Amino acid sequence: MIAVYLILLIPLGGIFYFAATGHKPNAGRINNWLNAATLAGSIWLALDVLIEGPWLSSDGELYVDSFNVYLIVLTAFVGLTTAIFSAPYMAHELRVGRLNNNRLRLYYSMYQGFMLAMYLVLSTNNMGVMWVAMEGATLATVLLVSLYRTPESVEAAWKYFILCGVGIAQALFGTILLYFAAGQLHTEGGSENALLWTVLYENANLLDAGVMNIAFVFLLVGYGTKIGLVPLHNWLPDAHSEGPTPMSAVLSGLLLNDALYAVVRCKMLVDGATGSPLAGHLMMGFGMVSFLVAALFLHRQYDIKRMFSYSSIEHMGMMTFAFGVGGPLATFAALLHMTVHSLTKSAIFVTVGHASQVAKTQKMDRIRGLIKTQPEIGWGLLIGTLAIAGFPPFGVFTSEFLVLIATMHDYPWLVPLLLLGIGIAFAGLFRNLQPMVYGEVPRGQKAVAANLFPVMLHLALVLWLGLSIPGFLSNWFAQATELIAGSSPL
Amino acid sequence: MDIAQTSFYHQAILTLAALVVLASFVMLGQGRLLRIVFVLALQGALLALATALAAFSTDNPHFYISSAITMVLKVILIPIMLRRLVIRMNIHREVEELTNRTSILLGGASLVIFSYYVMLPIVHTSHMVTLNAIAVSLAVVLLGMLMMISHRNAVAHVAGFMSIENGLFFAAIVSTSGMPMVVELGIAFDVLVAAVLFGVFFFHIHSSIDSLDVDRLNRLNEVEK
Numbered sequence: 001m002i003a004v005y006l007i008l009l010i011p012l013g014g015i016f017y018f019a020a021t022g023h024k025p026n027a028g029r030i031n032n033w034l035n036a037a038t039l040a041g042s043i044w045l046a047l048d049v050l051i052e053g054p055w056l057s058s059d060g061e062l063y064v065d066s067f068n069v070y071l072i073v074l075t076a077f078v079g080l081t082t083a084i085f086s087a088p089y090m091a092h093e094l095r096v097g098r099l100n101n102n103r104l105r106l107y108y109s110m111y112q113g114f115m116l117a118m119y120l121v122l123s124t125n126n127m128g129v130m131w132v133a134m135e136g137a138t139l140a141t142v143l144l145v146s147l148y149r150t151p152e153s154v155e156a157a158w159k160y161f162i163l164c165g166v167g168i169a170q171a172l173f174g175t176i177l178l179y180f181a182a183g184q185l186h187t188e189g190g191s192e193n194a195l196l197w198t199v200l201y202e203n204a205n206l207l208d209a210g211v212m213n214i215a216f217v218f219l220l221v222g223y224g225t226k227i228g229l230v231p232l233h234n235w236l237p238d239a240h241s242e243g244p245t246p247m248s249a250v251l252s253g254l255l256l257n258d259a260l261y262a263v264v265r266c267k268m269l270v271d272g273a274t275g276s277p278l279a280g281h282l283m284m285g286f287g288m289v290s291f292l293v294a295a296l297f298l299h300r301q302y303d304i305k306r307m308f309s310y311s312s313i314e315h316m317g318m319m320t321f322a323f324g325v326g327g328p329l330a331t332f333a334a335l336l337h338m339t340v341h342s343l344t345k346s347a348i349f350v351t352v353g354h355a356s357q358v359a360k361t362q363k364m365d366r367i368r369g370l371i372k373t374q375p376e377i378g379w380g381l382l383i384g385t386l387a388i389a390g391f392p393p394f395g396v397f398t399s400e401f402l403v404l405i406a407t408m409h410d411y412p413w414l415v416p417l418l419l420l421g422i423g424i425a426f427a428g429l430f431r432n433l434q435p436m437v438y439g440e441v442p443r444g445q446k447a448v449a450a451n452l453f454p455v456m457l458h459l460a461l462v463l464w465l466g467l468s469i470p471g472f473l474s475n476w477f478a479q480a481t482e483l484i485a486g487s488s489p490l
Numbered sequence: 491m492d493i494a495q496t497s498f499y500h501q502a503i504l505t506l507a508a509l510v511v512l513a514s515f516v517m518l519g520q521g522r523l524l525r526i527v528f529v530l531a532l533q534g535a536l537l538a539l540a541t542a543l544a545a546f547s548t549d550n551p552h553f554y555i556s557s558a559i560t561m562v563l564k565v566i567l568i569p570i571m572l573r574r575l576v577i578r579m580n581i582h583r584e585v586e587e588l589t590n591r592t593s594i595l596l597g598g599a600s601l602v603i604f605s606y607y608v609m610l611p612i613v614h615t616s617h618m619v620t621l622n623a624i625a626v627s628l629a630v631v632l633l634g635m636l637m638m639i640s641h642r643n644a645v646a647h648v649a650g651f652m653s654i655e656n657g658l659f660f661a662a663i664v665s666t667s668g669m670p671m672v673v674e675l676g677i678a679f680d681v682l683v684a685a686v687l688f689g690v691f692f693f694h695i696h697s698s699i700d701s702l703d704v705d706r707l708n709r710l711n712e713v714e715k
Contacts, residue, residue, distance in 0.1 A: 061672070128673030135680045142687060151698040155707040158691060162647060165684065166635060169654045172677070173631060176661045176669075180612075180624070183666045192670045210611035238710050 001055050003045035004062055007038045007072065007119050014112030022105035028087025031108055035083045038115070039076040046073050050476065056125065060196050063125035066479040071261055072122050074339055078253045078346050079115050081454035085350045086111070086246035088451055092357060093244065098148050107147060107244070113140035114250065121258045127195045130262055131168070131175050134226065137255055138164045145243040156238035163235040164225055171222020171262075177215035178269070181207045197265060204272025212273040219266045220282055226259035228313045229320060230290040237301075240309035241362065245353030248305055252312045253346035257338050260316065264323050268484060280324045287321030288417065290314070295421045298428030303362045304352050307432060308345070311388060314425050315341045318418075322403045325410055328489035332481045333402030336469070340395035340462050344387045347458035351380040354450040355436070364432050369441035374448070378437045380455045385433050387462050389426045395465035499547040500619045503664055506540045507626040510660055511602065514633040514653055518598050518640070521586040526649045527572045533656050534564030541663050553668055559678050560659070568652060568685045575692055576645055581702060586643055594640045598633050605629040623664035630657030644695055644702040648688045655681055 014034045018027060046069045049055060054065035064072070090107065093099045099107075117140055120133035138161065146157035175195070182194040185203050193199050200207070221232070228236040240248040263283070270279045294313035301307040315337070322334035354377050359367040371378025387394035400422065408415050464470075469477075474490065482488045496504075513533040520526050538560040545553030576582045588594065605628040609621060634654035638647045659677075662669050669677070692702060699706045 126670070126673065128669055129676060132673065132676030132680055135684075139680065139683050139687060143690070146691075146694060149694065149698075152709050154691070154694045154698045155710055158644075158695060158704070158707060159710075161684075161687070161691065162638070162651070165651055166638065166654060169631065169651075169658060172658050173628065173661065176658060176666065177624075179662075179669065180620075180665045195670055195673065208612070214608065214611060242710075 001045070001048060001057070001064075003041045003048060004055075004057075004064060004123055006041040007045065007076065008116065008123065010034055010038050010041065011112040011116035011119065015109050015116065018108035018112060019105060022108035023101035025091075027104070027108050028083075028090060031083045031111060032080070032087060034112065035076070035080040035115070038119070039073075039080045042069075042073045042076040045069060050472075056198060060193060060198065061126055061129070062123050063198055064123055065483060066476055067264075067483050068122045068261065070335070070476055070480060071257060071338070072119060074342060075115070075118050075122065075254050075258070078250065078342055079118075081457060082246050082249045082253070082346055082350070083111070085249070085353070085451060085454050086244075088449060089246060089353055089357075090244070092448070103147055106143060110140045110144050111246075111250075114144075114255075118254055118258055121262065125197050127175050127178060127197060127200070127266075130265075131172050134171070134223070134259065134262060135165075135168050137258075138168065138226075141239075141243075141247060141251065141255070144247045145239045147244050147247075148242070150242070153242040156235075156242035160235040160239040163232070167225025167232055168222050170218045170225075174215045174218030174222055174266070177211055177218065178266075181211040181215065181273075184208065197269070200269050201272065204269050205275075207269070207273035209274040209276075212270050213278060216266060216270040216279050217282070220263055220279075220286065223259045223262045223266075224286060224320075227256055227263065227316050227320065228290070229286045229317065230293040230313065233290065233294070233313050236313060237306045237309040240312070241303050241305040245305075245349055245356070248309070248353075249346040249349035252309065252349060253342035256312060256316050257342055260319060260323070260338070263320070264484060267323065277326070280326045283320050283324030284411075284414075285324075287317045287319070287324055288414065290317030291321060292317075292417065292421050292424075295425040295428065298425055299431070301432075302364055304356065304364050304367060304432075304436070305349070305362055307364070307429070308348055308352060308388075311425065311429065312341075312345055314421070315345070315388075318400070318403060322406065323484075325403075325406055326485060327406055327410060328481050328485045328487050329402060329409070330406035331485040332477055332489045333399050333406060335477050335480055336395065336402065336465070337399035340399055340465055341388075343458040343462050344384060344394070344396060347455045347462075348381070348384040348388060350455050351377055351384055351452070354448060354452070355381060357448045357450075358445060359442075364436060366442070367436045368439035369437075369445070371437050372441045373445045374450065376452050377450060380452055380459070382433065382437050383459055384455070385429050387459060389429050390422055393463065393466045395462040398466050398469075496619065497547075499543065502543055503540060503619055504622055506536055506543070507623055507660070507664070510536050510540075510656070511626050511629055511633070514630050514637075514657075515595065515598055517649060517653060518633055518637050519588070519591055519595055521588055522582075523576050523584070523586075523643060523645050524573060524582050526646055527569050527576065530572075530649045530652055531565050531569035533653060534560060534569070537656055537659055537663075538565060540660065544663050544668075550668065552671060553663070555671075556663070556668060556674055559674070563678060563682060564652070564656065567682070571685060571689060572645060572648065575689055579692065579696060579702065581643070581645070586641060586646070588640060594636065598636055601632040601636060602626075602629040605632060620665045624661055627657040627661035627664075630654070630660065633657075642703050642705045644692060644704050647704060648685075651688075652681075652685070
């Protein structure tokens, strides 16, 4: 199990390496290689876990099971493809003078810092360290949101910093309450071990239900701020729209997922302690409200990145809802949705980044005729949006359909709301997409150098997951579902 | 339970809890930035004292380390940094006009009562001192948020943020036997990095809107203006 140390140490080294050399022309390429190495490490780790089962490090601080290992692979994969996209993108931004060498060093160094925080959130077994890493992810990305130093980006970054900082403080309070509940058990190994997830999970039925309920409310609000749940979502569209595009891709594709992962881990503990559906109901409520509100807000956007970040809130709401519903089918659907959403959404942000370089603006009413100027960008945006809106045969359709079936079974009266939200979001996306892709080409609009390989790869994978989920992957999801929901859907 | 019957340690902790929440109230109603920073340092000192006291009474050497970290970080480093920034930006003479100071303070008082109400379910699992401590730290967290809402200056927001962190820390020492060392160091590291980043942000904000009044950060909107 050297692999897990590998995926933590490579980005750690990367932080310091790029802090010194991130401005050199080859930094982009080295960033690709570092991410490729962590991806290889994560696949190695995944194979180990699939063959030998969950692994707990000897000091108990790291824990990998089929739930988090799949997110580690997903994180590494999206991290790599976004890095491939970001190298020429950042070179372009440097050429047009939006960046300088110092900020480029900061960018590459913090890219690795963010990846490190993500891997640490996923692989740690200690709920306290998970909090520290989650806060670390905010600290790593906050200066990247304001990388261009425009007044808007500084404002967005400040908002992100304050809202996420205060939000995540609630999660720390929840963690302290968790520790307080665990402190009354007198588990073996003493208080140093009382925050280990595995220890808490084994003794979940002994934890005090009253304390755990309060703790979960704080944990949900805290990590929910990072998921972007309404009404704590205000930072998300700003941070996504003002930061550089590769950041939007990783924030949307990775950070939101990992925050949701933290909430699900907490829910597993609380469910064991209370035996009541309260935690699930809270998640359903927050998820449903986020889903509907974000779908409505999609219609009012004028900035293309803001529009897609509201689409992220909408999808995160749906996943939170599905995890809240509980049962094996809903959990399976939520896991699948996490995968296809982060693949599709990061592909979309990459395309959007190129589209806004072509049109030299992010305002949707001035982006026109992409398919004529640069067909691959036009097609990429069109197919990506089709996929994210939940059209068959893409994977998002499959997972949303499964969520609908599971809801139909357990809470039939909520199905119309879900359908309504999907419809509203679809209309909001397509209303703006149509003219951007097909409209009349503005005079003097020229194609830019673009590498759309990551986009095509992501969309092909999403298509594949929609047509047929390969056997090993569905087994993998089923194992994870069994961990979370108690029984397998297959 | 009669308060006179509790041990000296518990009485001292209760007094410190009261002082910590009092410090939050003082910051809430204060319009001068340097005084806010000074009270923040005092609150940090109260925390360090509480930690040292806990170390002494539970005979837990690990608490002495956290007490030292708190002392260095929250009483010395961060307040000095904030103070220097305030003086360097030449805003130390400004007095912030707080609208509705009375209702803000009354709102703060009701937040304290609300915190006690929220913590009622854990009464049966613990004794009076722990309950008080957790309720007080939740109150400090909420008062920190209220401070961020009612003050407009970015420095006051940072002070609110740091006092939230103080409240959490107080809960961790008094209600539990201290967080595991690795977590505590991680949190201290995060707080330190956050403080440095806040300093960087003051300059960014100052150079973009020529003031630290966050009400003027209003360019981003849901709909086009």
